[in-house]
Amino acid sequence: MATKPSFSEEIASLLHAAHGNPIKTCIQCGTCSGTCPVARFMDDSPRRVIAMINAGLKDRVLASNTFWYCASCYYCTVRCPRGIDIAGLMYALKRYSIWKKQYKEGLVGPVFSETFVKTILKSGRSYEPVLATSYLFTFGVQEFLQEAQTATSLMLKGRLPVLPPRIKRLENFRRMVRRIIPLGGD
Amino acid sequence: MKTYAYFPGCSLEKMALSYHLSALETTRKLGVELKELEDWNCCGATAYFHVDELLAHTLCARNLAMAEKENLDLVAPCSGCYKNLYFARADLKRDSDLAEHINYALEEDNLQFTGSSEVRHLMEVFVHDVGLEEIKAKVTRPLDGLRVAPYYGCQILRPRKDHEDVEKPRFFENLLSTIGAVPVQFPLKLWCCGGALILTSRKSALSMVRNLLQSAVDSGAAVIATACPLCQVNLECYQKQVNQEFGTELSIPVMYFTQLVGLAFGIPPESLGIGSELVSARPILSYTEK
Numbered sequence: 001m002a003t004k005p006s007f008s009e010e011i012a013s014l015l016h017a018a019h020g021n022p023i024k025t026c027i028q029c030g031t032c033s034g035t036c037p038v039a040r041f042m043d044d045s046p047r048r049v050i051a052m053i054n055a056g057l058k059d060r061v062l063a064s065n066t067f068w069y070c071a072s073c074y075y076c077t078v079r080c081p082r083g084i085d086i087a088g089l090m091y092a093l094k095r096y097s098i099w100k101k102q103y104k105e106g107l108v109g110p111v112f113s114e115t116f117v118k119t120i121l122k123s124g125r126s127y128e129p130v131l132a133t134s135y136l137f138t139f140g141v142q143e144f145l146q147e148a149q150t151a152t153s154l155m156l157k158g159r160l161p162v163l164p165p166r167i168k169r170l171e172n173f174r175r176m177v178r179r180i181i182p183l184g185g186d
Numbered sequence: 187m188k189t190y191a192y193f194p195g196c197s198l199e200k201m202a203l204s205y206h207l208s209a210l211e212t213t214r215k216l217g218v219e220l221k222e223l224e225d226w227n228c229c230g231a232t233a234y235f236h237v238d239e240l241l242a243h244t245l246c247a248r249n250l251a252m253a254e255k256e257n258l259d260l261v262a263p264c265s266g267c268y269k270n271l272y273f274a275r276a277d278l279k280r281d282s283d284l285a286e287h288i289n290y291a292l293e294e295d296n297l298q299f300t301g302s303s304e305v306r307h308l309m310e311v312f313v314h315d316v317g318l319e320e321i322k323a324k325v326t327r328p329l330d331g332l333r334v335a336p337y338y339g340c341q342i343l344r345p346r347k348d349h350e351d352v353e354k355p356r357f358f359e360n361l362l363s364t365i366g367a368v369p370v371q372f373p374l375k376l377w378c379c380g381g382a383l384i385l386t387s388r389k390s391a392l393s394m395v396r397n398l399l400q401s402a403v404d405s406g407a408a409v410i411a412t413a414c415p416l417c418q419v420n421l422e423c424y425q426k427q428v429n430q431e432f433g434t435e436l437s438i439p440v441m442y443f444t445q446l447v448g449l450a451f452g453i454p455p456e457s458l459g460i461g462s463e464l465v466s467a468r469p470i471l472s473y474t475e476k
Contacts, residue, residue, distance in 0.1 A: 037377055037378050037394055037397075038378075038380075038383070038387075038390050038394070041387065041389070041390035041393075068386070068387070069383065069387050069390060071340075071378045071380055071381045071382070071383050071391075071394075072232045072340070072341075072381060073340040073341075073344065073377075073378035073381070074340060074341070074344035074345045075340070075344065075376075075377075075378070077344065077345050078344050078345060078346050078352045078353075085345070087345070091235055091236065091239070094236040094237075095236060095237065095238070095239065098236065098237055107386075108385070108386040108387070109236070109386045109387070110236075112233060112382070112385060112386050113233040113234075113236040113237050114237060116231065116233035116234060116237075117233065117234055117237045117238070117241075120227070120228045120230070120234060120245070124227040124228060125196050125199075125227060125228045126196035126228050126231065127196075128201070131385070132385075135385050135386060139388075143388065146426075146427050146430060147427075149426070150423055150424070150426065150427065150464075153423075153464050154201070154423060154464070157462045157463070157464065158200070158203070158462060159200055159201050159202075159203065159462060160200060160201070161199065161200045165196070165199060167225050167226070167227050168225045169225055169295055172294050172295035172296075173227060173248070173294075173295065175294040175295075176244065176248065176291045176292060176294040176295050177241065177244070177291070179290055179291035179293075179294060180240055180241050180244050180287075180288075180291050181238070181241065
């Protein structure tokens with residue numbers, strides 16, 4: 001009889017396209033955490049997250065901000081002595097948490113990523129002003145004013161697009177997307 | 187004349203227009219044609235891969251297949267686009283099931299991925315394909331004495347593509363020396379600018395940007411050189427916010443390597459998009475007026 005996969009098996013299977021070794025080969029050396037430029041802002045260090053996954057602490061892993069604070073710099077990946085693609089693992093956790101709709105409250109990352117995907121599916125290209133709606137609401141007054149000031153300066157230098165860009169063969173593009181996700185793409 | 191399919195990427199349309207302009211101007215001088223890929227789409231950045239890897243690969247594959255149709259190798263000036271396109275190609279070449287699935291979708295746009303076009307970063311075209319000797323031969327106004335921090339950032343190097351040195355690379359320094367500039371010892375040259383965290387986890391990204399700027403200033407650089415639009419925007423456009431956040435008084439121009447190469451080639455600053463920066467690059471121009 002088939003058994004339900006454990007959390008660590010689920011996460012390992014999400015790494016199908018990653019190049020590295022399985023996370024269960026981790027020796028907990030901490031090279032990843034020592035290399036990570038964002039580690040001090042994370043709830044749990046990358047090393048700790050790997051230990052938590054291997055211990056099956058699913059809810060605690062999903063409640064952590066760690067993988068949403070990963071900047072995708074791949075420093076951990078190139079340095080891991082066991083050859084684990086740790087940045088790839090952070091991507092897998094992001095996808096898993098979006099799929100399960102289970103992530104720490106107040107994080108901008110998941111909303112931003114989903115808004116980004118919708119923008120691309122709509123026009124084929126990225127458009128900053130739409131993306132801004134996903135994070136500006138989380139800003140306090142001071143941060144909002146600072147961001148508005150930066151945007152205004154960029155606008156004056158002609159560095160912000162006024163109209164959303166759009167690819168030409170958009171209909172083909174959307175049909176292409178629907179062949180990947182039959183009900184998606186709109 | 188060597189011709190490449192050119193994938194500018196979303197940033198270069200507006201935010202990093204100066205990178206686009208200076209890339210075209212400098213390559214033209216070097217006898218390289220960057221032929222913009224007709225109807226290219228977004229590479230997926232990092233955010234798309236957070237949601238759906240298969241679709242993200244499909245986005246890259248469409249661009250790759252269009253370059254193949256032209257029979258040209260594909261060049262990306264943005265390190266993020268480069269990394270995505272490079273690894274999408276590698277993954278599809280390695281995994282025939284994945285390629286078959288994606289090719290079924292590409293049929294809708296009359297395209298097919300085979301893997302025949304290679305992916306290059308614009309920097310590779312300069313230092314590898316054209317070569318430093320050729321570049322040196324075109325220098326008419328060497329940037330003598332200009333101290334530059336060579337900022338590699340992440341995705342031009344990482345993840346490791348082949349067997350290149352990801353811990354102590356020198357190609358950026360070598361390019362800067364070729365145009366007469368002085369590459370400084372920049373301890374944080376391989377560290378991350380924060381990438382998209384500037385939008386999603388602002389405080390952590392501002393702190394990362396601050397460290398980089400401080401390191402560049404401490405190393406005696408007059409300017410930071412970059413090969414990625416995201417790095418440029420984070421390091422340049424957020425300097426004011428860094429100063430407000432940390433009470434610092436950092437002010438250092440951040441320029442694309444193509445802008446510095448262009449100045450050394452004697453190309454007028456306005457043709458290189460100089461003037462659209464938020465931290466003025468004017469002080470750098472004096473080095474070409476000697």
